[in-house]
Amino acid sequence: MNSIRRIAHLDMDAFFASVELLRYPELRGQAVVVGGRSVHQPVDLPDGTRRFSRLRDYVGRGVITTSTYEARALGVFSGMGLMKSAKLAPEAILLPANFEAYRHYSQLFKAAVRAIAPKVEDRGIDEIYIDLSDIPEETALLAQRIKDAVFAATSLSCSIGVTPNKLLSKIASDLEKPNGLTILTMSDVPARIWTLPARKVNGIGPKASQRLASHGIQTIGELAAAPTEFLVSKFGQASGLWMHRIAHGIDERPVVTESEPKSLSRETTFERDLHASQDRAELSEVFTALCLRLGDDLKRKGYACRTVGIKIRYSDFHAVTRDVTLPVAVCDGAEIRKLAGQCLKRVPLEQRIRLLGVRAGGLVEDKMSAASLVQAELPW
DNA sequence: CTGTCATTAGTCAGACAG
DNA sequence: ATTACTGTCTGACTAATG
Numbered sequence: 001m002n003s004i005r006r007i008a009h010l011d012m013d014a015f016f017a018s019v020e021l022l023r024y025p026e027l028r029g030q031a032v033v034v035g036g037r038s039v040h041q042p043v044d045l046p047d048g049t050r051r052f053s054r055l056r057d058y059v060g061r062g063v064i065t066t067s068t069y070e071a072r073a074l075g076v077f078s079g080m081g082l083m084k085s086a087k088l089a090p091e092a093i094l095l096p097a098n099f100e101a102y103r104h105y106s107q108l109f110k111a112a113v114r115a116i117a118p119k120v121e122d123r124g125i126d127e128i129y130i131d132l133s134d135i136p137e138e139t140a141l142l143a144q145r146i147k148d149a150v151f152a153a154t155s156l157s158c159s160i161g162v163t164p165n166k167l168l169s170k171i172a173s174d175l176e177k178p179n180g181l182t183i184l185t186m187s188d189v190p191a192r193i194w195t196l197p198a199r200k201v202n203g204i205g206p207k208a209s210q211r212l213a214s215h216g217i218q219t220i221g222e223l224a225a226a227p228t229e230f231l232v233s234k235f236g237q238a239s240g241l242w243m244h245r246i247a248h249g250i251d252e253r254p255v256v257t258e259s260e261p262k263s264l265s266r267e268t269t270f271e272r273d274l275h276a277s278q279d280r281a282e283l284s285e286v287f288t289a290l291c292l293r294l295g296d297d298l299k300r301k302g303y304a305c306r307t308v309g310i311k312i313r314y315s316d317f318h319a320v321t322r323d324v325t326l327p328v329a330v331c332d333g334a335e336i337r338k339l340a341g342q343c344l345k346r347v348p349l350e351q352r353i354r355l356l357g358v359r360a361g362g363l364v365e366d367k368m369s370a371a372s373l374v375q376a377e378l379p380w
Numbered sequence: 381c382t383g384t385c386a387t388t389a390g391t392c393a394g395a396c397a398g
Numbered sequence: 399a400t401t402a403c404t405g406t407c408t409g410a411c412t413a414a415t416g
Contacts, residue, residue: 081400
C-alpha cells in the first residue's frame with residue numbers, strides 16, 4: 001500500500017489553436033488566436049483560398065481562449081482581452097471557437113490514453129491525470145507510448161509530466177512544453193521545483209501569489225523555507241498547512257476516475273451594458289432564454305435541481321449572486337424562470353449590467369425528466 | 381427554563397482553473 | 399473599450415435543530 005505512485009499529467013499543446021490548424025493547415029507557422037464570435041468564421045473564396053479575420057478587425061468584449069506559440073511570442077496569451085491583444089498583434093489571425101470540434105478531438109485523445117492506461121481523471125477538455133502505478137512498464141517508455149498513441153489518434157502533440165503525485169506532475173508537464181516529456185522524482189524537487197515561482201502551483205492564483213510576494217515569498221523554495229506557523233498565521237490553518245505541504249512536493253490526492261456534476265449554469269456578457277429599466281425588454285428576453293437553455297441542459301443530462309440562482313456582473317465588473325433552495329427538485333425551464341425571477345428581485349438594479357447568468361445547483365439524478373425515457377417507462 | 385455547544389443547511393462572495 | 403464561459407471549492411455568516 002505504500003508503493004511509490006507514478007502519476008502522469010497530460011496536457012494537449014495549445015489545444016484549441018492546434019485543432020484549428022488541422023482544419024486550416026495553411027495557417028501553420030503563423031500567429032493565430034482563438035476567441036470571439038462566429039462573425040469571424042473564415043470565408044471560402046472562389047479561387048480555393050480562404051479569407052481570415054485579423055485581430056485588428058475585432059470589435060467587442062471577447063477574450064483570447066488559446067493562441068499559437070507564434071502568437072504568444074508577440075505577447076498575446078489566453079485570457080487577454082481581444083481589443084487589447086489587437087494592439088499588440090494587429091496582423092494575427094482570429095478564429096472563432098469551435099467547441100464541437102474540440103470535444104471530438106478530446107474524446108479521441110482520451111480514448112487513446114485509456115486504451116493503454118485505464119485509470120484516467122478528466123480535468124476538462126484538454127488535460128487528464130493518469131495513474132500509471134499498476135502498469136509494469138518502464139516510465140519513459142510508457143509515457144512515450146502514450147504520447148505516440150495520442151498523436152496517432154489525433155495528429156496533435158501533447159506534453160506529459162510523470163512524478164509521484166498530481167501536484168508535481170501538473171508542474172512537470174508544463175516544464176518542457178510543447179511536445180514535452182518530463183519525469184521527476186522527489187529528489188528533483190529542490191533543483192526543478194523550488195526554483196519556480198509560487199504561482200506555478202495549481203491552486204496558487206493571482207491573489208495568493210501577490211500576498212506571498214508581499215511577505216517576500218516569490219518561489220516555491222522560499223515557500224518551503226517559510227515556517228509553518230508563519231504561513232498558518234498569515235493564511236489560516238487550512239491554507240497555511242496546505243502551502244507548507246505542497247511546497248515540499250507532498251500531495252496524496254488520488255486520481256479520481258468518476259464524478260457527478262454539482263451544478264450547471266449559463267451566462268452571457270452583453271455587447272453593451274444594459275439598464276434594468278431602460279433595456280427591460282432586451283434583458284427579459286435574454287434572461288428567459290438563459291433559463292430555458294438551462295432547463296434543456298438539465299433534461300438532456302438527466303438532472304433536476306433543488307437550488308436555482310442568478311449572477312449579475314455590473315459595468316464596474318463587481319458581481320453579485322442570489323439563490324433559492326426548494327424542498328423539491330425542478331428541471332423545467334419555465335419553472336426555473338420563475339424562481340430566477342424571484343432572485344432577480346433581491347439584487348440592486350441601479351447600475352448598468354454587463355453580464356447575466358443562471359445557475360442550477362443541488363443536482364439530483366432525474367432520469368424521468370429525459371423525454372425519451374418518460375415514454376420508455378410508461379407501464380402500457 | 382436558560383444558556384451553550386455541536387452540527388447541518390442555506391446563502392453569498394471570492395479564488396481558482398481550463 | 400480589457401477582462402468569456404462553465405464549474406468546483408472554501409470561508410464567513412446566519413438560522414435552525416437538538
